[in-house]
Amino acid sequence: MRTIEIRLPSEISVLEPLQLFVESIGKYAGVEEDELSSLSVAVIELVKNGMEHGNGNDPEKIITISIDTFQSRIRFFIDDEGIWEPDMAPGFDPGEGEELLSSRGRGVLIARNLARWVEFGLTPEGKTRVTLIWPLT
Amino acid sequence: MKIKEEMKGDVLVVSLSGKVIGGPELMDVKTVFQNAVNQDISKVLLDLGKVTWMDSSGLGVIVSGHTTLSRADGSLRILNATKKIHELFIITKLITIFETYNDEQEALNSFGE
Numbered sequence: 231m232r233t234i235e236i237r238l239p240s241e242i243s244v245l246e247p248l249q250l251f252v253e254s255i256g257k258y259a260g261v262e263e264d265e266l267s268s269l270s271v272a273v274i275e276l277v278k279n280g281m282e283h284g285n286g287n288d289p290e291k292i293i294t295i296s297i298d299t300f301q302s303r304i305r306f307f308i309d310d311e312g313i314w315e316p317d318m319a320p321g322f323d324p325g326e327g328e329e330l331l332s333s334r335g336r337g338v339l340i341a342r343n344l345a346r347w348v349e350f351g352l353t354p355e356g357k358t359r360v361t362l363i364w365p366l367t
Numbered sequence: 368m369k370i371k372e373e374m375k376g377d378v379l380v381v382s383l384s385g386k387v388i389g390g391p392e393l394m395d396v397k398t399v400f401q402n403a404v405n406q407d408i409s410k411v412l413l414d415l416g417k418v419t420w421m422d423s424s425g426l427g428v429i430v431s432g433h434t435t436l437s438r439a440d441g442s443l444r445i446l447n448a449t450k451k452i453h454e455l456f457i458i459t460k461l462i463t464i465f466e467t468y469n470d471e472q473e474a475l476n477s478f479g480e
Contacts, residue, residue: 242390249388249420267451271422278389278424331430336423336459343458 275337284310384417387425400432409441416447
């Protein structure tokens with residue numbers, strides 16, 4: 231097993247190359263073709279959350295993504311430089327009625343539903359780490 | 368992402384293509400909806416059939432368009448949502464807000480009902 235680590239500035243412009251990169255990793259690991267975009271959506275939603283809530287969209291602040299591929303799953307650590315808590319990221323529940331009409335705050339909800347295994351924790355330095363595990367069939 | 372606009376009768380058909388991944392270009396989509404309202408166009412059909420990738424930022428713009436048009440007594444309806452986009456509508460329960468169609472003529476006719 232070999233860990234791939236990438237470090238990205240908190241800039242929207244990195245998202246499209248990241249999407250392609252995540253899908254290529256997924257393809258290499260054996261994610262089904264039809265699921266590649268779901269994988270990249272889930273990862274990018276969490277990266278965006280880190281950029282916004284952890285790094286305050288400061289391009290000087292870094293998102294670090296560590297990827298490990300195992301026989302039956304891929305694990306992504308998505309680390310930012312902040313100390314935000316999941317409650318700061320709305321969207322765990324889409325709500326009802328008017329709440330549904332917020333123009334933002336759906337990222338974590340989508341990532342959780344697509345990946346099904348998303349956990350919030352801490353890096354060894356005490357910053358926010360989101361772990362996403364994608365099963366391989 | 369590319370945006371194409373076309374009037375079909377009194378309905379503005381807005382077609383998006385490519386990746387809807389966030390950033391300043393999403394403001395262009397919001398502007399399309401606002402311009403429609405400014406020109407007294409209240410019926411907008413958003414064709415997502417050529418969108419190859421979309422995340423929550425795309426949904427946010429669609430919801431914003433819905434709000435803009437609703438406030439002007441108008442309506443935003445969805446055409447040709449791909450399987451993946453439809454899945455996002457279900458996850459976020461936006462499927463309960465939007466009328467979605469797979470046939471353009473049926474969608475256009477729905478505005479007159």
